[in-house]
Amino acid sequence: MIGLDPTLVPVLGMAAQFVADLAIAFSGLFDALLALFPHGGHVPAVATGPAGGDDLLSFNLPVLVVILPLFGGLIASMLPGRDAPWAWACAVSAAVFALALKLIDAVNLAPDGVIDYNLGAWPAEYGIALKVDHLNSYIILIVALIAFLTTVYARHSVADEIPDDRHRFFWAVWLLALTGLVGITATGDTFNIYVLLEISSLTVYTLIAMGKSRDRRALTASLKYLIIGSIGATFILLGIGYLLMLTGTLNMADMHDQLVQAVNDPNFEGRRTLFVAFAFLIAGLSLKMALWPLHMWLPDAYTFAPSAVSAFVAATATKVGVYMAFRFIFTIFGGVYASEASLMALTICASFGIILSSLQAIRAANVKRVLAYSSVGQLGYIVLGFSLGTREGVTASVIHVFNHAVIKGGMFMALGCVALRLGGTEMRHIRGLFKRMPWTTGALTLGGLGLVGFPLTSGFISKWYLLQAAWAEGLWVAVGVVVVGGLLALIYVWRIVEAAWFTDPDPELQSLSVKREAPLGMLIPTWVLAGAVLYFGLDGGFTVGTAEKAADILLGLSGDLTGALGGAG
Amino acid sequence: MGFLGMYNYWMAIIIMMIGFYGVIAKRNLIKQVIALGLFQTGVFLFYVTMGVYRAADGTPGVAPIWKAIGDGFTKDPGPYDNPLPHVLMLTAIVVSVSTLAVAVAIIVNIKRAYGTIEEDEIIEAELRGEGPALTVNEMPSGVWSAATSAMAMTLTELDAEASTVGEARE
Numbered sequence: 001m002i003g004l005d006p007t008l009v010p011v012l013g014m015a016a017q018f019v020a021d022l023a024i025a026f027s028g029l030f031d032a033l034l035a036l037f038p039h040g041g042h043v044p045a046v047a048t049g050p051a052g053g054d055d056l057l058s059f060n061l062p063v064l065v066v067i068l069p070l071f072g073g074l075i076a077s078m079l080p081g082r083d084a085p086w087a088w089a090c091a092v093s094a095a096v097f098a099l100a101l102k103l104i105d106a107v108n109l110a111p112d113g114v115i116d117y118n119l120g121a122w123p124a125e126y127g128i129a130l131k132v133d134h135l136n137s138y139i140i141l142i143v144a145l146i147a148f149l150t151t152v153y154a155r156h157s158v159a160d161e162i163p164d165d166r167h168r169f170f171w172a173v174w175l176l177a178l179t180g181l182v183g184i185t186a187t188g189d190t191f192n193i194y195v196l197l198e199i200s201s202l203t204v205y206t207l208i209a210m211g212k213s214r215d216r217r218a219l220t221a222s223l224k225y226l227i228i229g230s231i232g233a234t235f236i237l238l239g240i241g242y243l244l245m246l247t248g249t250l251n252m253a254d255m256h257d258q259l260v261q262a263v264n265d266p267n268f269e270g271r272r273t274l275f276v277a278f279a280f281l282i283a284g285l286s287l288k289m290a291l292w293p294l295h296m297w298l299p300d301a302y303t304f305a306p307s308a309v310s311a312f313v314a315a316t317a318t319k320v321g322v323y324m325a326f327r328f329i330f331t332i333f334g335g336v337y338a339s340e341a342s343l344m345a346l347t348i349c350a351s352f353g354i355i356l357s358s359l360q361a362i363r364a365a366n367v368k369r370v371l372a373y374s375s376v377g378q379l380g381y382i383v384l385g386f387s388l389g390t391r392e393g394v395t396a397s398v399i400h401v402f403n404h405a406v407i408k409g410g411m412f413m414a415l416g417c418v419a420l421r422l423g424g425t426e427m428r429h430i431r432g433l434f435k436r437m438p439w440t441t442g443a444l445t446l447g448g449l450g451l452v453g454f455p456l457t458s459g460f461i462s463k464w465y466l467l468q469a470a471w472a473e474g475l476w477v478a479v480g481v482v483v484v485g486g487l488l489a490l491i492y493v494w495r496i497v498e499a500a501w502f503t504d505p506d507p508e509l510q511s512l513s514v515k516r517e518a519p520l521g522m523l524i525p526t527w528v529l530a531g532a533v534l535y536f537g538l539d540g541g542f543t544v545g546t547a548e549k550a551a552d553i554l555l556g557l558s559g560d561l562t563g564a565l566g567g568a569g
Numbered sequence: 570m571g572f573l574g575m576y577n578y579w580m581a582i583i584i585m586m587i588g589f590y591g592v593i594a595k596r597n598l599i600k601q602v603i604a605l606g607l608f609q610t611g612v613f614l615f616y617v618t619m620g621v622y623r624a625a626d627g628t629p630g631v632a633p634i635w636k637a638i639g640d641g642f643t644k645d646p647g648p649y650d651n652p653l654p655h656v657l658m659l660t661a662i663v664v665s666v667s668t669l670a671v672a673v674a675i676i677v678n679i680k681r682a683y684g685t686i687e688e689d690e691i692i693e694a695e696l697r698g699e700g701p702a703l704t705v706n707e708m709p710s711g712v713w714s715a716a717t718s719a720m721a722m723t724l725t726e727l728d729a730e731a732s733t734v735g736e737a738r739e
Contacts, residue, residue: 191657198664202671209675216682220691223675227592227605230668234609237661241612244654245619 061106062117062130065099065140066183068092073175077168085171086155092175093144093151096182100137100144107137113549116188124188124251131188131253135398135550139185139323142402146315146409147178153525154308156518157416161214161306170210174312177203181320190240190332191250193324194233197288200320201229204313208305221300228297232287236324239281243332246270246277252331259336274336281328282342289321291346291383292353295376299360302372307416310368314375315409319401322382329386330394330554346387351481353380358488362495367418367425370492371411374451377485378404384478385466391551392469398547400462403450403536407459410529411447414440417518417526422509430496432505437517441500443530448493450533453486458536461543577618585611596688598679602672609665613658620654 057064072092079085107113117130132140151174162170180200184193205226211218244250247258262268283294290298298318302310354377361373382404385397415425417440422429434441446457453463463482470478517523536543588611591604622630633649676686683691 191660195660195664198668202667205671205675209678212678212682216679217695219675219679219682223598223672223679226668226672226675227601230605231589231592231608234612238612238615241616241619241654248651250653 058102058106060117061099061103062115062132062186063119065096065103065144066130066179066186068096068099069175069179069182073172073179076175077172079168079171082159082164082167083155085168086151086158089151089171089175090148093148093178096178097144097148100141100182103132104137104141107132107134113553125249125254128192129188129251130186132186133550133553134546135323135326135553136185138398138546138550139319139401140182142319142405143178143181143185143316146312146405147181149525149528150308150312150315150409150413153311153413153416153522155521157308157420157522158306160420161308162210163213166210170207173203173206177207177312181316184320185323188252189250190243190252190255193327194237194240197233197236197324200317201226201233201288204309204317205229207309207313208301210309211304211306214306215304217300218304221297221304225297225301228287228294232284232294235280235284235287237284239277239279239284239328242273242277242280246273252327256332256334256336259332263336278333278342282325282346285321285325285328286349289318289325289383290376290379291349292357292376292380293349295353295357295379298376299364299369299372302375302412303366303369307412307419311409311412311416314371314412315405318375318379319405322379322386322397322401325383326386326394326398326554334555343387343389346383347475347478350380350383350387351478353377354384354481354485355488358485358492361492362488365427367427367430367496368412368415370496371408371415374489374492375404375408377489378408378451381462381466381482381485384481385469388469388473388475388478390469390473391548391555392465392472394551394554395544395547396462396465396469398550399465399540399543402543402547403458403462403533406529406532406536407447407450407457410443410526410533411451413522413526413529414444414447417522418444420518420522421516427495427499428506428509430499431503433500435505436515439523439527440518443523443526444500445497446530446533448496450537452489452493456534456537458533458540458543460537461540465544574623577614577621581611581615581618583611584608584614587611598676598686598688599673601688602669602676605672606665606669609661609668613661613665616654616658616661620651622648622650624648 069092072088072095076085076088076092079088103115107115113134115130115132116124117132118124119128119130122128158167158170177200180196180198180203183196184200187193187196205222208225209219209222211222240250243255243259246262247255249255249258259274262270263274285291287294302314305313357373357376357380361370361377364370364373378400382397382400385393385395385400387393417437418429418433419425421437433444450457450459453459463486467479467482470482518526585608588604588606588608592601592608595601595604624630628648630648630650633652679691680686683694685691685694
């Protein structure tokens with residue numbers, strides 16, 4: 001069975017062309033709008049043209065990656081039928097992916113590796129400023145890549161799991177979720193982060209609740225996530241409020257400068273406020289990125305969401321949460337307030353998370369649930385890395401953000417193939433999977449090896465850097481946690497691998513046809529990610545190189561992270 | 570500012586904490602969502618208060634509008650309230666309303682699927698066992714799995730407690 005309907009190819013082509021035209025039209029519109037504000041002058045970046053070109057497209061790159069899916073989502077809600085909204089979503093996410101690649105290029109070409117974009121040409125202190133550097137463009141690329149692949153992948157899966165009359169809304173919400181995730185990453189304004197965070201969260205709650213036609217527990221999972229997620233976002237809003245009180249600005253870079261100035265002043269009275277802001281932000285961010293013990297929304301949400309949504313959300317949402325943590329802890333609070341104690345608290349939570357959620361992953365009967373608990377554990381590695389506060393630690397953390405997105409995205413996609421053909425992802429569906437769906441089994445196994453950190457997979461590279469970082473810090477407990485976590489991962493991955501390769505299919509499910517592989521439209525994106533697990537395991541040049549640059553940005557801004565400047569509270 | 574000078578801040582914190590308590594303690598889904606709204610309202614009050622200006626002698630700030638005098642907008646209005654936090658809260662209120670709308674939509678669906686909006690009854694319905702089990706109930710063979718699953722079983726209880734922990738850590 002061919003995944004892509006032949007009649008659809010010209011439609012896709014036309015849609016892609018239309019999106020490109022739209023992009024150019026939008027940028028033209030923006031320039032026209034800019035001209036209406038005589039006081040604002042021209043945006044500084046115009047003169048040079050970030051990507052070396054001064055055409056409208058490359059100049060407006062940072063904002064285009066955000067507004068394309070925004071308007072694309074609105075248009076998707078008006079398209080009829082099942083395939084048209086999907087084709088449109090493919091075109092939009094492909095365009096976002098192309099723009100994200102261009103953005104990486106533009107950042108590399110920019111003289112200091114930073115692209116500033118002031119919306120409406122208002123100065124950054126007053127207006128909303130987008131600021132894209134090596135870290136942002138890399139996270140945007142991850143989100144756009146996963147979004148593109150899962151959108152292409154999702155056609156059959158969504159047709160199977162979502163009622164026909166809901167498709168256009170599904171794709172509209174999907175693209176809006178992409179808007180939120182990319183927007184959080186592109187912006188340099190803290191309140192903007194909150195708003196876009198809520199856009200992405202509300203849409204993700206909706207997407208998860210869409211799983212209700214398969215299992216009604218999707219509804220309770222979604223509501224639980226909504227309540228916990230809203231509390232987390234409100235904590236973040238409160239933290240931003242305290243920072244606004246102290247500095248009177250919402251722009252991150254400006255906030256950082258003012259805070260550094262303030263804490264250097266011996267008469268500064270807001271140290272306690274600073275501490276409260278930090279505490280609220282860390283608590284809110286931990287809820288959002290599902291750091292143990294605030295992860296309880298995650299397993300249910302990932303288990304009961306539609307397959308394509310699990311793949312998309314698992315690979316992107318918590319990663320963007322980690323990105324926010326980078327920005328708040330390093331870009332804003334770096335050198336201002338980051339005591340050893342608060343970072344140590346994160347290290348402890350991360351270590352417990354790695355061990356305990358791996359144990360729960362071993363015990364789970366639904367394979368999607370195994371992967372969900374494993375996500376909490378893998379997030380522990382990421383947090384463990386940056387909570388060391390060293391360049392090596394942050395590098396390891398940024399590497400693992402990419403590698404884990406690729407691994408987990410690929411594995412959830414493979415499980416979506418299983419759910420499509422066998423109707424579920426329980427252990428009994430996995431049994432004897434190799435005899436039924438060899439390619440899917442292969443992708444699932446490759447991802448599993450990546451989770452364990454098997455040599456030659458990308459998981460090995462991130463674990464290796466993490467071990468080195470913990471070793472260099474002399475944090476033997478952390479070294480032990482990483483090793484033990486790897487062993488526990490081996491157990492839960494082995495359960496899946498053993499069931500898939502070495503057992504016979506469940507007799508109750510024997511009536512299903514003996515060998516029926518998933519459609520190519522699903523297998524190809526799955527194997528692109530499975531191949532990426534291998535590729536980035538053999539050649540870590542891109543991930544490691546970018547991660548080192550990102551770590552320099554994060555720590556360079558703050559100078560001495562755990563310096564004596566803190567001391568609040 | 571003394572205790573009374575901070576009146577609005579105290580009220581913001583009290584409203585927030587009432588809401589936070591409700592989210593954790595109430596078992597009715599609608600009540601949880603109401604409490605969530607209350608929690609967010611506390612933050613709105615906090616922001617709005619933050620923007621208000623009071624001079625040392627208690628003179629309130631004015632609206633930040635330049636007054637028209639004679640031939641142009643020349644008169645500085647004097648110390649004014651900061652409009653920025655107020656504007657931010659307009660956005661936050663929209664966000665809060667949208668959250669409420671999504672939550673209520675999900676609760677309507679829960680009512681249709683389960684026939685109840687009481688969390689306890691929903692959990693009971695799940696325990697009665699429609700749908701497959703989420704965790705392995707029988708003790709698996711093998712030393713490794715036996716040890717780990719025993720540990721995990723005690724830890725699930727820990728988790729149930731952990732899910733209610735949401736307050737800020739130091």
